[in-house]
Amino acid sequence: MDFKRLRQKLLLWYARNHRDLPWRRTRDPYAIWIAETMLQQTQVKTVLPYYRRFLNAFPTIQALDRASPQRVLTLWAGLGYYRRAENLKRAARRIVREHHGKIPRDWNHLIALPGVGSYTAGALLSIAFDQPFPAVDGNTRRLLTRVFNAKNEKELAKIARRLAQQAQPGRLNQALMELGATICLPRDPRCGECPIATFCDAFKTARPLMTPAGVRKRPTRKIDWPLVLIQSGGEILLRRRPSGGLLGGLWEAPGGEKRKEESAKDALMRHLNGLGRHVKSMVLVGEIRHSITDRRIRATIFNVQLRKRTAPPDSTWSWIASSSLQRHPLSSLTRKALRLVAES
Numbered sequence: 426m427d428f429k430r431l432r433q434k435l436l437l438w439y440a441r442n443h444r445d446l447p448w449r450r451t452r453d454p455y456a457i458w459i460a461e462t463m464l465q466q467t468q469v470k471t472v473l474p475y476y477r478r479f480l481n482a483f484p485t486i487q488a489l490d491r492a493s494p495q496r497v498l499t500l501w502a503g504l505g506y507y508r509r510a511e512n513l514k515r516a517a518r519r520i521v522r523e524h525h526g527k528i529p530r531d532w533n534h535l536i537a538l539p540g541v542g543s544y545t546a547g548a549l550l551s552i553a554f555d556q557p558f559p560a561v562d563g564n565t566r567r568l569l570t571r572v573f574n575a576k577n578e579k580e581l582a583k584i585a586r587r588l589a590q591q592a593q594p595g596r597l598n599q600a601l602m603e604l605g606a607t608i609c610l611p612r613d614p615r616c617g618e619c620p621i622a623t624f625c626d627a628f629k630t631a632r633p634l635m636t637p638a639g640v641r642k643r644p645t646r647k648i649d650w651p652l653v654l655i656q657s658g659g660e661i662l663l664r665r666r667p668s669g670g671l672l673g674g675l676w677e678a679p680g681g682e683k684r685k686e687e688s689a690k691d692a693l694m695r696h697l698n699g700l701g702r703h704v705k706s707m708v709l710v711g712e713i714r715h716s717i718t719d720r721r722i723r724a725t726i727f728n729v730q731l732r733k734r735t736a737p738p739d740s741t742w743s744w745i746a747s748s749s750l751q752r753h754p755l756s757s758l759t760r761k762a763l764r765l766v767a768e769s
């Protein structure tokens with residue numbers, strides 16, 4: 426393989442074809458760090474409004490460090506994988522305290538920060554600091570697997586390292602990601618428009634749909650997740666999910682996964698944490714569909730009236746004024762449920 430020629434083709438194609446995205450117009454390591462963190466497992470079009478809002482609210486590491494965790498989560502709500510927001514906040518604290526507010530420029534310090542894995546460290550070092558590190562996201566992984574017929578993670582890493590070991594490593598990494606995202610598509614690669622088709626093993630052997638090395642797709646799970654909206658005197662009773670887990674730190678309407686043998690109402694009684702005995706009426710409002718990572722959720726929504734307004738069952742529950750919901754990080758499922766009730 427002529428690596429030099431391959432690199433030239435990639436860089437030339439990238440110069441002419443890359444999408445004009447806000448994080449490509451900056452060399453600010455902080456802004457690049459935020460973008461690369463948001464882009465993990467998330468599409469560009471989804472990230473764009475979140476990126477703008479986040480940087481408007483927290484334009485510097487110091488601003489992010491000073492912000493309350495609740496405010497950070499509120500701006501992240503809907504983007505998914507909430508551990509990323511918690512880790513950004515924790516990493517900002519470490520950077521301010523241990524690195525004088527500057528993102529470290531070396532691998533060992535970067536990789537020691539909460540939430541920074543080899544992809545983020547490689548992207549930051551190459552894009553923001555011009556250092557010869559690879560950054561292999563899902564798009565690059567698929568592209569390199571096809572071009573080099575890479576059989577495993579080790580082979581892939583070796584190829585990515587070799588490609589980045591030259592001038593302009595940041596642009597090269599971005600060229601690989603961009604080509605993977607826009608031309609070397611998962612199900613329908615546009616080989617006819619590909620600038621490196623003559624280098625590509627999959628194209629030459631007519632096997633472009635080969636599975637990326639090291640990727641094992643998790644099967645999806647279908648889940649029934651009934652939930653209730655309990656409102657009283659302009660307030661709604663919500664509970665906060667434990668931080669660190671799935672949707673950690675987000676506020677949600679009470680409810681939860683239904684067991685196979687249960688009815689939706691029985692499942693709700695189990696999840697209502699003792700509140701069930703105060704229920705006066707439970708009226709079905711409708712049903713919504715929602716996906717969280719590998720879970721495909723069907724949620725039946727009920728409006729619940731209590732016999733009398735009761736104290737929250739424990740400190741993770743709270744009556745929240747409807748007018749202040751905007752300031753709380755709500756789960757997307759709960760937002761959808763509130764919309765459904767408002768429209769019904």
Ligand code: SF4
Pocket residue numbers: 568571572608609610614615616617619620621622623625626627628633
């Ligand atoms: S030739 Fe086809 S399969 Fe090969 S890298 Fe280009 S788009 Fe992907």
